Amino acid sequence: MTARAKPSPAPPVDTGAVLRALAEVEDPELPIAITEMGLVHAVSVRGGAVRVELLPTFSGCPALEVIRDRVRRRVAALPGIQTVDVAFVFEPAWTVGRITEAGRARLREHGVSVPRAGLAEPATCPHCGSTNTVLENPFGPTLCRAIYYCRDCRNPVERFKPSSDEPLAQGR
Amino acid sequence: MALWAAPDAPAVLGDGARREALRAMLLAWADDELILGHRHSEWTGVAPDIESDVALSSIAQDELGHARLLYEQAAAEGQSPDRLAFGRRPEAFRNATLVERENGDWASTIVRIWLYDHADAARLAVLADSPLGSFAALARTLGREEKYHRLFADAWLERLARAGDDSRGRVQAALDALWREALAVFEPSPGEEALLAAGALVAGAAEQAVRWASAVVPRLEALGLRVPPERDVPVGGGRSGRHTPALAALLDEMTSVSRSDPEARW
Numbered sequence: 001m002t003a004r005a006k007p008s009p010a011p012p013v014d015t016g017a018v019l020r021a022l023a024e025v026e027d028p029e030l031p032i033a034i035t036e037m038g039l040v041h042a043v044s045v046r047g048g049a050v051r052v053e054l055l056p057t058f059s060g061c062p063a064l065e066v067i068r069d070r071v072r073r074r075v076a077a078l079p080g081i082q083t084v085d086v087a088f089v090f091e092p093a094w095t096v097g098r099i100t101e102a103g104r105a106r107l108r109e110h111g112v113s114v115p116r117a118g119l120a121e122p123a124t125c126p127h128c129g130s131t132n133t134v135l136e137n138p139f140g141p142t143l144c145r146a147i148y149y150c151r152d153c154r155n156p157v158e159r160f161k162p163s164s165d166e167p168l169a170q171g172r
Numbered sequence: 173m174a175l176w177a178a179p180d181a182p183a184v185l186g187d188g189a190r191r192e193a194l195r196a197m198l199l200a201w202a203d204d205e206l207i208l209g210h211r212h213s214e215w216t217g218v219a220p221d222i223e224s225d226v227a228l229s230s231i232a233q234d235e236l237g238h239a240r241l242l243y244e245q246a247a248a249e250g251q252s253p254d255r256l257a258f259g260r261r262p263e264a265f266r267n268a269t270l271v272e273r274e275n276g277d278w279a280s281t282i283v284r285i286w287l288y289d290h291a292d293a294a295r296l297a298v299l300a301d302s303p304l305g306s307f308a309a310l311a312r313t314l315g316r317e318e319k320y321h322r323l324f325a326d327a328w329l330e331r332l333a334r335a336g337d338d339s340r341g342r343v344q345a346a347l348d349a350l351w352r353e354a355l356a357v358f359e360p361s362p363g364e365e366a367l368l369a370a371g372a373l374v375a376g377a378a379e380q381a382v383r384w385a386s387a388v389v390p391r392l393e394a395l396g397l398r399v400p401p402e403r404d405v406p407v408g409g410g411r412s413g414r415h416t417p418a419l420a421a422l423l424d425e426m427t428s429v430s431r432s433d434p435e436a437r438w
Contacts, residue, residue: 053177059313060237064175087177090309093316137223138320139230163316 013080018043018050021078025070028063029142032106038098039067041089048082050075055094058143058163064088096160112145113159119166123159125150133157134171179245180305184372193363194307194372195246196266199256200361200411201295202242203267206257207419208288209235210426211275220278227324231285234321238314245310258430262413262420266361269410270353272419279332279342280350286325287354287388289318294384295358298375333395340396347392348400355381356408 022043023035034040034054042053052071056064068086075084096115099107104114108126115121122131130152137147138161146161146168161168185191212232219225243253270288275281296318299311332339358381367373375383389399409415430436 058234058237058317059241060234060317062233062237068175088175089177090306090313093313137226138323139223139227143230143233143317161320163313163319 013045013048013050013078015043015045017078018045018052018075021074022052022071025067025074028066028070030107030112031110032103034067034071036100036103036106038094038100038103041092048080049085050081050083051085051087053087053089055092055098056088057094059088059090061143063142093163095162099160107160111158113148113157115160115169119161119168122169122171123148123157125153125155125157127155127157128153132171135168138168174244176241176244177306179307179310182303182305182307182372184303184370186370189363190366190370190372193361193367194304195248196363197361197367198242198246198307200266201292202239202246202256203265204271204288204292204357205235205242206239207265207267207422208271208285209233209239210422211271211273212285214275215281224324224328228281231321231324234317238317241310241314245307254430258427259434262415262423264413265410265415265419265423266413267410267415267419268353268357268359269408269416269419270350270357272410272416272422273350273353274418276346277342279339280346282325282328282332283343283346284350284354285321286329287350288357289321289325290388291354291357291380291384292318293322294380294387295377297383298373298380302373304372330395333397344397347397351400351403352405352407355385355404356406356410358384359406359408359411361411 019035019040022040023033025034026032027034027037027039030037039054039057040052041055044051052075054067054071068088071086072084075081075086097117099114107114111126113124113126115123123133123135124131125133128150130150132151133148134151135146136149136156140147140158140161144161145158148157148159148171150157185194209232212228212235215228216225216232219228239257240253243251243256247253247256270284273284293315296311296315300308300315302308302311329343332343334340358377360377364373364376368376392399
């Protein structure tokens with residue numbers, strides 16, 4: 001009597017596999033992966049149960065539900081997954097420091113300025129590189145962006161504005 | 173389906189009565205944010221300049237998001253944020269009457285957002301300093317975000333107060349009309365004394381009102397504005413469900429889509 005070959009079980013999912021899957025989930029408002037934006041706070045895997053904790057840029061952001069649903073669908077498509085639990089958490093606060101270098105380059109190409117260290121530094125124009133910029137409106141097309149104007153190349157500039165205790169650069 | 177991680181159950185909340193008191197407080201705050209957010213959204217497309225139009229639309233979005241978050245974190249089993257927002261009669265709402273008033277003119281809109289957002293900061297600071305775990309974290313998050321509301325309101329209040337007699341007169345009239353209702357933002361919710369006694373909150377609504385007044389009165393006076401007589405006597409009722417007709421009219425409009433198909437899934 002010969003033992004029948006059992007179908008080989010799917011390899012167990014590990015945190016790395018989940019993170020690689022999350023790197024394919026795009027932000028609904030920008031051409032950048034949520035991992036590049038620094039929205040992923042924690043991933044834990046227990047057997048086939050995955051929990052993903054995310055950070056919002058702003059808690060009132062209307063894209064949060066879309067992000068949650070995309071994450072859930074993408075992770076559920078991995079082999080061997082039984083349950084996916086996705087939730088936003090309040091802390092730590094999301095900051096621009098969480099955006100990766102590759103993410104910054106992509107956002108610059110898209111015309112969005114990302115402060116390097118903090119909101120108080122002068123806004124850099126993503127089009128011409130000038131810091132001769134002035135704040136036009138702390139509110140912009142989304143909750144997480146403010147509008148500046150570049151006095152050198154005369155373009156409007158969107159700049160990331162995380163919720164923060166720091167003052168926004170006013171410009172000259 | 174929940175968007176936020178389930179809230180902590182800190183030991184200091186202990187028995188059901190304190191949990192219920194915290195829930196009542198947060199639901200009242202959520203009602204404030206929902207109703208004022210709706211009022212702000214009425215300026216979309218018709219604000220005096222494009223910057224203010226974008227700003228008030230963004231602030232409205234913030235407030236609606238905060239209402240949703242507070243409803244979700246404070247709701248009892250089986251209560252969804254949508255149900256709480258769209259499925260209640262006016263008398264079940266616990267918002268302060270200040271936020272339900274019609275927008276009125278621009279001065280009145282600015283005076284209200286200024287009074288309200290400074291009041292909101294005062295109460296959020298108390299929750300942020302509490303030993304209530306994720307509820308304190310939530311308050312810190314909201315406080316960081318709402319800083320931008322105050323920047324907007326501060327700049328406009330100053331501009332209007334310094335812009336000549338007509339403008340200053342309108343600001344003063346709005347302040348006279350709204351001050352005592354703003355004070356009633358600090359009507360305590362039921363069970364507050366149990367939270368204070370247990371050390372779950374470090375300051376109650378009465379103390380928050382004192383902190384708020386000591387922050388806003390000097391700023392008004394520095395702008396040459398006069399705090400109305402009977403400044404210590406709130407005109408309230410909203411926290412116990414006694415509202416002006418403006419709330420019923422607002423809810424009638426706000427819920428018209430959801431009432432057209434209550435079982436619809438979004």
